[in-house]
Amino acid sequence: MVVSTSYANARTPHHATKKTTHHASKSAHITKVSAKKTIHGTKKSSFKTRKVSYRHRGYSHGGGRVIQCVAFARSASDVQLSGNAGNWWSNAAGVYDRGNTPEPNSVLSFRSTRKMPYGHVAVVTKVVDSRTVIIDQSHWAQRGISRNTPVIDVSPNNDWTAVRVATNGDKSNFGSIYPTHGFIYPNNGRSAETQNVAAKRQAPRQNVKTWSADAATSPGYSKVNTQVALSPNVSDDFFADAPDRSIQ
Secondary structure (H helix, E strand, C coil), X not given: CHHHHHHHHHHHHHHHHHHHHHHHHHHHXXXXXXXXXXXXXHHHHHHHHHHHHHHHHHHHHHHCCCCCHHHHHHHHXXXXXXXXXXXXXXXXXXXXXXXXXXXXXCEEEECCCCCCCCCEEEEEEEEEECCEEEEEEEEECEEEEEEEEEEEECCCCXXXXXEEEEECCEEXXXXXXXXXXXXXXXXXXXXXXXXXXXXXXXXXXXXXXXXXXXXXXXXXXXXXXXXXXXXXXXXXXXXXXXXXXXXX
């Protein structure tokens, strides 16, 4: 009986240990299952976040669809060039006549600046006088096309290398000074009168110091009583935007 009692007592700890081990294993299994659920929930949450972000980017892109100035200039004039607006002047060499005398249906070419790196082009619809023209343009100040916009020449030599554009449709209020190249003429021929005027203006310029567009970015330019040309007031979408004018 003493031996039987010892044997019974000997089995009790072993059995209890085995049972305890079983509970521990079950507890570990539950922990793993819970961990998997937590990880799965994290992945699902992350997927939803990425989906919302993607849709937001798509919405922003869709909201910025506007007709670029180069596309408008091609459709509204007989000047058919490609590339950024700031490159139209050089791209026109050998293809179209260029000059500093405004003409209807010519394209006014704006220089590229630090604030307006892609330049700008606008179509001249009317010449009021030697210092004033009316233009149609797109993607300037506000999205869309603006018509019948006055532009005045403020260059010292009346050579249309510096202009001011009427702001927000107000024909009596003009904005900052913008450096320009001049005018690109269509291939349908320039009038004899315009050619004579252009020739007379070009002759005396050899020893005359003209307004330089490069001076607009020099440190000393701020001392002049004029303001350097700034980019039209558009959101970063123009560059988005803005202005993004890199249309090929």
